[in-house]
Amino acid sequence: MTSYRQHCPVSAAAEVLGQSWTILVVRELLHGNSRVSEIARGVPDMSSALLARRLKQLAEAGVVTRLTSTGEGRFALTQAGRDLAPVIEHLGHWGRRWTPPPRSGDLKPNLLLLDICRGIDPARLPREKVSLHLRFAEAPPPRWWWLVLSPEGASSTDTDPRLPAVARIDCTVSALAGVWLGHRTWQEILAERTIRFDGTREAVRNTIGWLGRSRFTGSAPMVSASNRMTEQQFD
Structure with missing residues (x-):
């Protein structure tokens, strides 16, 4: 761990959090992922050895604690770790405001x-479990993905869940990332046909409402505006 050898609390915090991947490991723990495999899913380019080392360092710093388990390793944030929640949130808002849109080479369907x-928001999802079928035209395999939606929440998979598909979406990863992060509007994306829907008008309206936008865009999903826009697109 880097030592800056300064009295400043910012320096002391940077010694704990400034190592590569550390902030993202904390992000995954804040999302409620306690198992090492769950944490690894959110940082797929991080080696298992490095992940283990970062978790050990965070434990030594009092940010996480290892939970007693006879199976796979599990970790939980301590009070010190939970106090990082607003820090991570502010970093996300700062990154959305002051950094450029993600480069195409940094976009991965699974992480998006x-x-x-x-x-x-699970409260907005249909009462019966359904799926959205997505095909990413320019992405490396797997190009077919599904979002499984139910009142319990949403999950993604590259294996057909054998559920009723309310709509199919053909798109580029950059187009979906652009509208999700608020760099583009649904109207712009649909007009360019970088996102194309196969489904009823109601299904398209619902899908746009379900997907919403990242909380880092700084505003809530504009469902009413999306409804008006899709009326125009389908007329």
């Missing part, structure tokens, strides 16, 4: 869909 699922 994971983020979208985390942001979906």
Whole structure:
């Protein structure tokens, strides 16, 4: 762990959190992921050895604690770790405001869909379990993905869940990321046909309402505006 050898509390905090991947590991723990495999899903490019090392360092710093388990390792945030929630939230808002849109090479369907699922409000989802079928035209395999939606929440999978599909979405990863992060509007994306829907008008309206936008856009999903827009697109 880097030592800056300064008295400043910012320096002391940077010694704990400034190592590569550490902030993202804390982000995953704040999302409620306690198992190592769950944490790893959100940081797929991080090696298992490095993840284990970062968790050990966070435990030594008093940010996380290892839960007693006979099976897979599980970790939980301490009070010190939970106090990082507003810090991570502010970093997200800062990054959305002051950094450019993600580069196409940094976009991965699995991580984008994971983020979208985390942001979906379960209270808005249909009462019966259904799926949304997505095909990413320019992405490397797997290109077919499904979002499974139910009152319990949303999840993504690259295996057909064998559920009624309310709509199919053909898109590029950059187009979906752009509208999710608020860099583009649904009207712009649909006009460009970088996102195309196959479904009824009602299904399209519902889908846009379900997906919403990232909380880091700084505003709630504009469902009423989306409804008016889809009326125009389908007329």
